[in-house]
Amino acid sequence: MAEAAGNLAVEAAEENRPGPGNVGDRVFNGTLWALGVMVLVVAGLIVLNLALVARPLAKEHSLWGFITSSEWNPVDDRYGALPFLYGTLVTSALSILMAVPVAIGLALFITQFAPAKLGRVLTIPVELLAAIPSVVYGLWGLFIVVPWLRESIQPWLGRHFGFLPLFQGPPIGLGFLAAGAILAVMILPTVVSVSVEVMKTTPEANREAALALGATKWEAVMLAVIPYSRAGILGAVLLGLGRALGETMAVTMVIGNSPRISASLFAAGYSLPAVIANEFAEAVSDVHIGALAGLGLILFATTFLLNAGARILVTAVQKGPSRISG
Amino acid sequence: MSLHSSFTYRKAVDRGMAGLCAVFFALAFVPLISVLWLVISKGAAGLSWGFFTQLPKPVGEEGGGIGNALIGTLFMVGIACVAGLPLGVGAGIYLAEKGDGTFGSTVRFVAEVLSGVPSIVVGIVAYALVVKPMGHFSALAGGVALAILMIPTVARTTEELVRLVPGSLREASLALGVPNWKTSLRVIIRTAMGGIVTACLLAVARAAGETAPLIFTALNNQYWNVDPRAPTASLTVAIYNYAISPYDDWHAKAWTASLVLLIVVGLLNIASRYLTRSRLKGAR
Numbered sequence: 001m002a003e004a005a006g007n008l009a010v011e012a013a014e015e016n017r018p019g020p021g022n023v024g025d026r027v028f029n030g031t032l033w034a035l036g037v038m039v040l041v042v043a044g045l046i047v048l049n050l051a052l053v054a055r056p057l058a059k060e061h062s063l064w065g066f067i068t069s070s071e072w073n074p075v076d077d078r079y080g081a082l083p084f085l086y087g088t089l090v091t092s093a094l095s096i097l098m099a100v101p102v103a104i105g106l107a108l109f110i111t112q113f114a115p116a117k118l119g120r121v122l123t124i125p126v127e128l129l130a131a132i133p134s135v136v137y138g139l140w141g142l143f144i145v146v147p148w149l150r151e152s153i154q155p156w157l158g159r160h161f162g163f164l165p166l167f168q169g170p171p172i173g174l175g176f177l178a179a180g181a182i183l184a185v186m187i188l189p190t191v192v193s194v195s196v197e198v199m200k201t202t203p204e205a206n207r208e209a210a211l212a213l214g215a216t217k218w219e220a221v222m223l224a225v226i227p228y229s230r231a232g233i234l235g236a237v238l239l240g241l242g243r244a245l246g247e248t249m250a251v252t253m254v255i256g257n258s259p260r261i262s263a264s265l266f267a268a269g270y271s272l273p274a275v276i277a278n279e280f281a282e283a284v285s286d287v288h289i290g291a292l293a294g295l296g297l298i299l300f301a302t303t304f305l306l307n308a309g310a311r312i313l314v315t316a317v318q319k320g321p322s323r324i325s326g
Numbered sequence: 327m328s329l330h331s332s333f334t335y336r337k338a339v340d341r342g343m344a345g346l347c348a349v350f351f352a353l354a355f356v357p358l359i360s361v362l363w364l365v366i367s368k369g370a371a372g373l374s375w376g377f378f379t380q381l382p383k384p385v386g387e388e389g390g391g392i393g394n395a396l397i398g399t400l401f402m403v404g405i406a407c408v409a410g411l412p413l414g415v416g417a418g419i420y421l422a423e424k425g426d427g428t429f430g431s432t433v434r435f436v437a438e439v440l441s442g443v444p445s446i447v448v449g450i451v452a453y454a455l456v457v458k459p460m461g462h463f464s465a466l467a468g469g470v471a472l473a474i475l476m477i478p479t480v481a482r483t484t485e486e487l488v489r490l491v492p493g494s495l496r497e498a499s500l501a502l503g504v505p506n507w508k509t510s511l512r513v514i515i516r517t518a519m520g521g522i523v524t525a526c527l528l529a530v531a532r533a534a535g536e537t538a539p540l541i542f543t544a545l546n547n548q549y550w551n552v553d554p555r556a557p558t559a560s561l562t563v564a565i566y567n568y569a570i571s572p573y574d575d576w577h578a579k580a581w582t583a584s585l586v587l588l589i590v591v592g593l594l595n596i597a598s599r600y601l602t603r604s605r606l607k608g609a610r
């Protein structure tokens with residue numbers, strides 16, 4: 001009896017003994033490792049399933065033919081991605097043009113010019129913008145931004161810049177310009193918050209050195225802050241671009257959903273996510289579903305590469321120059 | 327910045343640029359206030375008890391609500407939580423506790439990149455995983471889509487917040503002879519619990535606002551539904567359908583439903599902020 005109790009006590013002590021042989025440690029580490037592996041499994045599932053759904057398309061079209069054809073006709077099973085690629089590129093580029101200068105100025109205001117006492121309070125409006133769901137932006141865009149563009153902005157642009165092909169045609173409101181404007185609002189929080197993060201990593205000594213040599217605040221920004229965080233700001237822009245490319249609901253609601261390629265920003269267009277959202281539920285033929293999944297695959301590959309590049313840039317800046325020089 | 331520019335000129339540039347940055351800051355408020363004001367002013371009129379409890383009614387009929395869509399969103403977010411949160415939180419703890427090696431960095435990198443994958447793409451994946459084998463649209467498919475979206479974001483936030491636990495706590499526990507796994511579970515994770523709940527709340531808020539991955543997985547439903555195998559309505563898809571319809575009273579419903587959605591998302595965000603703050607105080 002006493003011996004058995006003693007053995008139990010020894011066993012209990014063994015269980016609790018720290019060190020490499022501990023059974024609990026092995027179980028715990030194994031479980032955590034498996035959970036970490038699950039992230040890679042999810043990534044694998046995404047790629048595998050997209051490829052599986054898109055496979056019927058590969059039998060009908062070559063990749064090059066799919067990307068360069070501009071005919072989209074589900075009735076005859078003819079699919080070309082060009083109008084959607086064009087719409088996605090134009091609206092994303094527009095949103096980057098509109099959002100990036102504002103975002104960088106805003107980030108500089110938060111990190112450099114605003115009184116330090118305000119601190120985190122300043123980021124609240126940006127965080128609120130990020131929290132608004134995309135379908136609410138779409139609703140706002142459809143009933144507020146589109147009429148505003150149609151009645152004020154587009155007629156004005158047409159009158160003064162109508163000689164450019166960009167601003168020709170009837171002002172219908174719905175179209176590339178509306179989608180670009182709403183995307184600009186939606187990607188602003190991403191670009192601002194990542195820019196603020198990287199600007200904050202600028203060593204205070206660099207900035208103070210510039211100020212001590214007689215630089216004004218703005219000159220200190222140009223001499224110390226911008227050069228130090230340049231790569232990270234580029235990363236922030238790429239993350240914003242990735243968000244703009246994949247944004248679905250708001251764009252679907254304001255771009256006009258017409259698969260045409262027009263030089264004018266006033267014209268209605270289409271985008272990759274929008275056509276997937278509109279046609280996937282109703283698609284019946286395997287090739288049609290495959291073509292939509294093919295568009296999804298293009299979208300996935302592009303955003304994956306953009307995000308990967310952006311993360312590498314941002315992490316490099318956050319880790320500091322020692323990391324870059326090795 | 328050239329040498330021959332006078333001091334007054336440089337000073338003026340400084341003032342001008344600082345002013346411009348302040349103007350940009352103010353500019354961010356324009357869309358924010360516009361969205362919030364319009365959703366509140368246009369949405370508040372339609373709020374009534376029936377809006378929360380009734381089924382939608384056909385065009386032209388008075389009344390009707392979004393009760394089934396509210397239940398549908400709750401149901402699918404619930405499925406997503408059951409499937410996605412344990413995996414996401416677990417992966418986050420892995421990254422915080424054991425993720426310093428090459429494999430950990432790979433997992434972290436993949437999680438970061440996955441969190442930027444468009445939600446519509448995840449919808450296609452859920453379609454392939456659930457809708458295709460089952461042969462029809464279902465609440466389960468919507469829940470799976472939301473779960474896949476949750477995993478990488480929850481993992482990243484969890485890691486960030488678990489890493490806030492001071493190393494001295496771990497050292498104190500190990501010095502007392504407590505094994506590593508018990509230190510992780512009973513000291514580190516228990517201390518970080520508030521942070522982990524925050525990560526989950528933020529993920530729930532994000533999932534509740536997702537539309538794109540639901541339109542061709544959960545589709546829609548005009549009636550009450552709590553069967554995971556049947557198509558189901560959701561708040562966001564209801565807003566979308568009302569918004570793109572040609573009827574004025576449906577547009578009004580879209581604004582009211584948006585107000586409800588903003589309130590839900592807002593409350594979840596406020597709760598998470600409150601939890602983070604009290605947690606950080608505890609750590610000090």
